[in-house]
Amino acid sequence: MRLILLGAPGAGKGxxxxxxxxxxxxxxxxxxxxxxxxxxxxxxxxxxAKSYVESGKLVPDEVIIGIIQERLAQPDCAKGYxxxxxxxxxxxxxxxEDMGLEVDCALSIEVDDDVIVRRMSGRRTCKDCSxxxxxxxxxxxxxxxxxxxxxxxxxxxxxxxxxxxKRLATYHKxxxxxxxxxxxxxxxxxxxxxxxxxxxxxxxRSVLGI
Numbered sequence: 001m002r003l004i005l006l007g008a009p010g011a012g013k014g015x016x017x018x019x020x021x022x023x024x025x026x027x028x029x030x031x032x033x034x035x036x037x038x039x040x041x042x043x044x045x046x047x048x049a050k051s052y053v054e055s056g057k058l059v060p061d062e063v064i065i066g067i068i069q070e071r072l073a074q075p076d077c078a079k080g081y082x083x084x085x086x087x088x089x090x091x092x093x094x095x096x097e098d099m100g101l102e103v104d105c106a107l108s109i110e111v112d113d114d115v116i117v118r119r120m121s122g123r124r125t126c127k128d129c130s131x132x133x134x135x136x137x138x139x140x141x142x143x144x145x146x147x148x149x150x151x152x153x154x155x156x157x158x159x160x161x162x163x164x165x166k167r168l169a170t171y172h173k174x175x176x177x178x179x180x181x182x183x184x185x186x187x188x189x190x191x192x193x194x195x196x197x198x199x200x201x202x203x204x205r206s207v208l209g210i
Contacts, residue, residue: 001024001026001080001104001105001208001210002080002081002083002102002103002104002105003020003080003081003082003083003103003104003105003106003107003208004082004083004086004087004103004105004106004107004182005017005082005083005084005107005108005109006106006107006108006109006175006178006179006182007108007109007110007111008111008113008116008167008168008171009116009120009158009164009167009168009171010111010116010117010119010120010123010159010164011109011110011111011116011193012109012111012197012200013084013085013109014030014032014084014132015132015138015197016109016197016200016201016204017030017082017084019197019201020082020201020204020210021082023205023210024080024082024210025079026077026079026080026081026082027076027077027081027082028081028082028084029068029071029072029077029081029082029083029084029086030084030085031059031064031067031068031084031085031086032084032085032130033130034067034071035049035053035059035067036130037130039053040127045063045066045067048060048063049063053157053158054157054158054163055163055166056158056163056164056166056167056170057166057170058088058089058170058174061089061091061092061095064086064087064088064092065086065092065095065096065099068083068086068096068101069099069101072101083103087178088174088175088178089174089175089178090177090178090181093178093181093182103182103187104187105187105189105208106178106179106182106187106188106189107189107190107191107204107207107208108179108188108189108190108191109191109193109200109204110190110191110192110193111193112193113168115193116164116168117161117164117165117168119134119137120159120161120164121159121160121161121164122134122135122136122137123155123156123159124140124144124153124154124155125153125154125155125156125159126146126148126149126151126152126153126154127151127152127153127154128146128149128151128152129146129148129149129151131146131147131148131149133146133147133153137196137197138197140153189207189208190207191203191204191207
């Protein structure tokens with residue numbers, strides 16, 4: 001299955017992508033993780049992306065599409081993939097379609113803005129491997145330490161409340177119209193916010209029939 005995850009920043013796309021990746025045995029392609037790795041490494045793409053990310057703006061299409069095209073050409077994507085964080089705009093979606101990067105389903109996780117702001121203020125990200133945790137919903141086993149690599153957990157600049165509000169405004173303007181784009185193609189599926197990660201996973205499995 002070739003799946004796109006839609007939803008506001010902090011809707012839980014990354015968490016659900018990792019769970020679905022194991023269930024379906026296909027890789028998760030997270031542009032956020034790819035970009036953060038590039039920013040940490042100080043690559044040309046990373047430096048370009050950094051100024052946009054830290055101000056809550058979208059990274060330009062040509063940067064995103066180039067990264068995705070390279071990644072989807074790798075052998076582990078041959079039997080399917082999960083895209084988390086791309087496309088973010090209708091031009092990106094149209095470009096991907098024109099390039100032959102087809103998807104079977106666009107799944108949107110629906111969460112209210114006020115819930116997003118509260119949720120993201122509690123999010124912690126490993127500065128080494130980019131794994132994410134939450135102080136309430138998905139706490140690490142040891143406070144401040146990543147369960148997977150032992151790295152330090154930090155609050156990303158784009159998880160600060162004022163930046164989150166800017167990102168939500170950008171989402172509603174630029175990304176939410178993608179729901180209509182994929183609905184027109186008969187590929188949109190909606191999942192309402194659930195009280196737990198596990199409940200959200202079950203709702204998604206029901207919608208996807210997996």
